[in-house]
Each structure stands twice: as C-alpha cells, then as structure tokens.
Amino acid sequence: MTGRLVLPPLCVTGYSVLSALGGxxxxxxxxxxxxxxxxGPSPLPxxxxxxxxxxxxxxxxxxxxxxxxSTRIARMVAHLLAELxxxxxxxxxxxxxxxxxxxxxxxxxxxxxxxxxxxxxxxDGTFPDRYDFLRQHTFGAVLHVVSALTGAKGPAWVVSTxxxxxxxxxxxxxxxxxxxxxxxxxxxxxxxLCTMTLTxxxxxxxxxxxxxxxxxKDRNGVSIGEGGALALVERRGDARVLIEAIGETSDxxxxxxxxxxxxxxxxxxxxxxxxxxxxxxxxxxxxxxxTGTRLNDTAEAKAIRAVFAEPPPVVSTKGFxxxxxxxxxxxxxxxxxxxxxxxxxxxSLHAAPLDPEIQxxxxxxxxxxxxxxxxxxxxAFGGNNVSVxxxxx
Amino acid sequence: MAITGLGxxxxxxxxxxxxxxxxxxxxxxxxxxxxLDKVNRRRAGPxxxxxxxxxxxxxxxxxVDAATVPTVIGSAIGEASTxxxxxxxxxxxxxxxxxxxxxxxxxxxxxxxxxxxNKNRGMTTSLAADDDTPAAxxxxxxxxxxxxxxxxxxxxxxxxxxxTLAQVxxxxxxxxxxxxxxxxxxxxxxLAALTLEPQAVxxxxxxxxxxxxxxxxxxxxxxxxxxxxxxxxxxxxxxxxTGRGYAAVLAPGSMP
Numbered sequence: 250m251t252g253r254l255v256l257p258p259l260c261v262t263g264y265s266v267l268s269a270l271g272g273x274x275x276x277x278x279x280x281x282x283x284x285x286x287x288x289g290p291s292p293l294p295x296x297x298x299x300x301x302x303x304x305x306x307x308x309x310x311x312x313x314x315x316x317x318x319s320t321r322i323a324r325m326v327a328h329l330l331a332e333l334x335x336x337x338x339x340x341x342x343x344x345x346x347x348x349x350x351x352x353x354x355x356x357x358x359x360x361x362x363x364x365x366x367x368x369x370x371x372x373d374g375t376f377p378d379r380y381d382f383l384r385q386h387t388f389g390a391v392l393h394v395v396s397a398l399t400g401a402k403g404p405a406w407v408v409s410t411x412x413x414x415x416x417x418x419x420x421x422x423x424x425x426x427x428x429x430x431x432x433x434x435x436x437x438x439x440x441x442l443c444t445m446t447l448t449x450x451x452x453x454x455x456x457x458x459x460x461x462x463x464x465x466k467d468r469n470g471v472s473i474g475e476g477g478a479l480a481l482v483e484r485r486g487d488a489r490v491l492i493e494a495i496g497e498t499s500d501x502x503x504x505x506x507x508x509x510x511x512x513x514x515x516x517x518x519x520x521x522x523x524x525x526x527x528x529x530x531x532x533x534x535x536x537x538x539x540t541g542t543r544l545n546d547t548a549e550a551k552a553i554r555a556v557f558a559e560p561p562p563v564v565s566t567k568g569f570x571x572x573x574x575x576x577x578x579x580x581x582x583x584x585x586x587x588x589x590x591x592x593x594x595x596x597s598l599h600a601a602p603l604d605p606e607i608q609x610x611x612x613x614x615x616x617x618x619x620x621x622x623x624x625x626x627x628x629a630f631g632g633n634n635v636s637v638x639x640x641x642x
Numbered sequence: 643m644a645i646t647g648l649g650x651x652x653x654x655x656x657x658x659x660x661x662x663x664x665x666x667x668x669x670x671x672x673x674x675x676x677x678l679d680k681v682n683r684r685r686a687g688p689x690x691x692x693x694x695x696x697x698x699x700x701x702x703x704x705x706v707d708a709a710t711v712p713t714v715i716g717s718a719i720g721e722a723s724t725x726x727x728x729x730x731x732x733x734x735x736x737x738x739x740x741x742x743x744x745x746x747x748x749x750x751x752x753x754x755x756x757x758x759x760n761k762n763r764g765m766t767t768s769l770a771a772d773d774d775t776p777a778a779x780x781x782x783x784x785x786x787x788x789x790x791x792x793x794x795x796x797x798x799x800x801x802x803x804x805x806t807l808a809q810v811x812x813x814x815x816x817x818x819x820x821x822x823x824x825x826x827x828x829x830x831x832x833l834a835a836l837t838l839e840p841q842a843v844x845x846x847x848x849x850x851x852x853x854x855x856x857x858x859x860x861x862x863x864x865x866x867x868x869x870x871x872x873x874x875x876x877x878x879x880x881x882x883x884t885g886r887g888y889a890a891v892l893a894p895g896s897m898p
Contacts, residue, residue: 356749366810371734375809389774404777405771406769407768407776410753424782424789445725452740452741452744453745499754500757501757501761501763504754611876630754630756631748631750
C-alpha cells in the first residue's frame, strides 16, 4: 500500500534573472513588454550561421579566496545572488545555515572553461596554470561558491538533466522542505554558451539560421542562449509567488527526440495539476518549452491540447532569450512569476504566421490580464519532462 | 528508511554476489550493460552500462518494478570522457561532430538510456555534488520516499577521467553502486534500516576497496553497499574525507 503526501506549496520570497535581455528585473520586464529580442550574433567563433542569446551584463569578479573557482557560470551565479541580497538576509535571520539548502541545475557546468583549457592542451600539450579541473569543470564546483557567498550550509547538489536541469531543483526543494530536511533553499540554475554545445546542435541540424520562431509555420530550429535564474524558496515567508506543485516524468521513447504525441509531456502537466489539486481550467497561462524545432513544438502542442479542453494563452519566451538549455527551467519559472506579479504575458516572438497544426491560442501580442496560476514546461534529452505550477499567493 | 536492494560493480566483481564471495573474476573488466536493450547498450559507455547493471541488480533484489520505480542517479564528472572525445574530434582531428555522440554527452544520458530500456515513464533525475554525490543522491531519494511513500532506487557511478585530462584530474577506477530505499514497514523485510547524519564518527573502514576505488567520488555508496552486505551496524562514511562528512547510520534489518 503506498500513498502520497499532499505537499504544501513553496513560498518564493525572492528571485533573480540573468539572460540576453539583461541582468535586472527592470531590464527583463521592459524587454518582455516591448517584445524586444535579446538574440544576436554569436560571441564565439563558429563555422555556421546562427543567432544566440548571449549575456552582455558585466559580471562581478569573485572574491580573492574564490579565485580558483572563477568561471563564467560561477560569476553568473554571483550576479544572481547579489540581486537576491535582501531576501537572503531575511532568510538567514529566520533559518539556521544548515537548514538552508543549495539546489541548482546546469547542463554545461564549467564546460566553457574546459573548452578553453583543452584548446591550449591540444595546441601545446599543457593546460593553463589557471585551469583547475576540480574547481572549474565539475558540476558540483559552483556549490562551493554559493555556500561561500551566502553562508548556506544545508544539503547541496546540482541537477544535470540537460534542458530540465534547473526546473528539477524546485522539486527537490519542495520535497526536502516537506520531509523536514531543510526550511529554505536557494534554487535555480545557470548555463553558459559553449562551442561544443552549439556545434552539437548544429550536428543535429537543430539550429535555425535566423532567431528562433517557436510555433511558427516557418520555424526551423532553436537559437541557443545562456544565463540563469535563482529563487529563494522557504517553508513560510512573505511569498511573491508560490510553487504549488511540480510534475516530473520520462518519455521512455528516444534519447533526443520527443514522444511524437507528447505523452510524457502531458503526463508531467497532469501530475503537477494532480499534486496541486487543481483542474486544467484553473490554469490561466502556459509558458511552453517551445524550442522552435518542428518535432518539439508539434509534440508539446499535442500534449497541451490533450491536457486542456480549452487551452489558456500559450507563450514561448525562447524568442527573447534563446534556449538557455540547463537554465531554461529556472528562467521560465521566473517569467511565469512575472506574469502573475506584473499581470502581463509577453508575445511569443516570431510565432507569426502560426503553424496551423499547432492549434493553440499562442499569444502574438503583449497580453494584459490577471494570471493567477501558470504552468511552466521544460523538456530534455533523455526524454525528461518537468512542469512547474506557479501560483499567486 | 529501509534498504531493500543492493547493486555493485567494480573490476573483477560484477555484482554483490561476487563481491560477497570474495573471488575476483578476471573476465569482469568492464560493465556488460546486460540490463540495457541492444540499441541502448550500443549507445552507452562504461558509465551508463555500470549504472544500468547495478540498478537492475538492486531492483531485482528488492522486488520492485523497474518500469515504475523513481530513479536517482549520481555522478561527479558524468560523461567527461564523451565531452573530451567530442573536443578531440572537433579540434585535434578536424572531424565533424557526431550527433549520436553529442546526445549522449549530457550528464543524464545514462538516466535516459536506462529509462528507455526499462520502459520507465516515471521520475528520473541525475545529479552531482563532487565527493558529496552519494549523500546528495541519498537525500534526494529520501525526499522522494517520504513524499511518495514508495520505493526509490539510487545509483552512483564515476568512470575515470579521460586520459587526456591526466595532468589536471586525479586518477580513480570505475565504481558503480546502487541501493533501493523504501519506507520502513514492519511487514516488509529489509536488509537494514538507514538514517543519514550530517556528521557522524564511523568505525567502518571499507578496507577491501583498493586505493583507486577509494579515490572514486562515489566510494561512499560502495562502502554503504559493502557495509550492508556484511551486516555492519553503525555509521558508514559517505565521502572519502574530502566532502561535508555525511554518514549513513545502519541499524539491523531482517536479511531475507
């Protein structure tokens, strides 16, 4: 006999975002409301044409004692933590350090640092003195940086499930708080642009030559981006939004292609609704994974139509930021929170003309309204699916 | 928390029966990946094959359904060998990138291949925390067991860093280990009862593991499997002294 606890929602007491749109809430809200893309030419030299969502915000240097850990991903995290300074101060006064977890996600970790070092190794047989495999390459390296910068001493890990990497830590925190292991956690994730990743997507013929066009009949692939988002989640507190529930499933179909009917994606949405005790008609908006590939968007559209008799407005925000891979789940959680807090949906950029097969109410213009509950979808290599249900307090 | 299943692969000892028996099999030099279907076995490297085999052993011992059990996989460096292989192909040999290799360069490649082989449409995850990876994977599993009131399989593995990183990465030998955790129930036999403590003094030494295995970031889960197999009671360290000091504290179960 097994059963399931009804888990209380998580209080999100602060969150911060860094992407091609900027490094602050104000920059993101302005770009999203204006329908202004952050996609542009790649700062990395590439042998093929594609648009990317590069972060242009000046990132802070790490303190001297953390210099061995200094990578682009670690400096992105430092920027995001600085934006969370006030809620972190309050949380530290409320919870003991060992009851504050650090649960992050990344698909690249320090791969950009390893790429640079490896180029040098191939050229002359030696790695640069500044390169430190254990403190720069490994997935767990960034955890030390977050702990040192915040004083959090609770359970700490990095989820790496490709493009769902930074959505899943929200679920980890939800469970650990319900299980009384921790009281609060710094959650989210970051990813950086890498030559290998961009070349890999090119090898799959999955990159659009122009900025990506999710749900458009002309769509022809993804645009890769970088960035991250962090959130402070607590057992109780002055919540800006709530994480009501999270659904996690697997396609069990193919290592890189989605289930053609979106079966696993639909199951993740249904699981999130069931965990939260919500019905499809309680959802006011879906922030779609919406990568811009023909197969992914078609499968996700089928999944949304399978779950919702009357789908709510659907937006893919990847036309703004690019597909930030391991950071996408966290960034799009934050965009879902913006919809609730700010009362508007950005347009699904470059979606017009819509693919008639999609058959969803994709928002083509900025939409004002009252959005109380939003589902944010993330899907990944390995057939990994996550749906985060974000609600108003 | 009850431990109801165990799995282990180290060179010479392809499962817990061989490990408990104590005689090394010289033919067991690489994980066979028997638990993967043919297509996915071809795609998997030693890391994915080792993880698949220890998961299969642990879920069979526990008698839980591989097609539904939530699966937590831990690895500190994941598919680093695949990544450097892609960089070598691209920059050393000027070859086009292999899309098939790229798709299995992600940390959760093993989780994906195993879920496909097992037809498991449930929750799977893949995580890392350097030397604390075994403790992190167990904590993630404990959260799942408590909130879902169901069995969860935890598997951790790391293969050696690729030879081209020898200047910068420490050496270790491949190790894969797995445990099945379930809620403690009086009517269900368990191998041991488990609690996790952030700091605990341990008398367990795990001396059967050679130096290259003790250097593997996942040795903590190997020690836990060995300790349960040998009826150890008390604290078992989950890292090799370079993590945060988590320990698994074992109490007697009822060996079937």
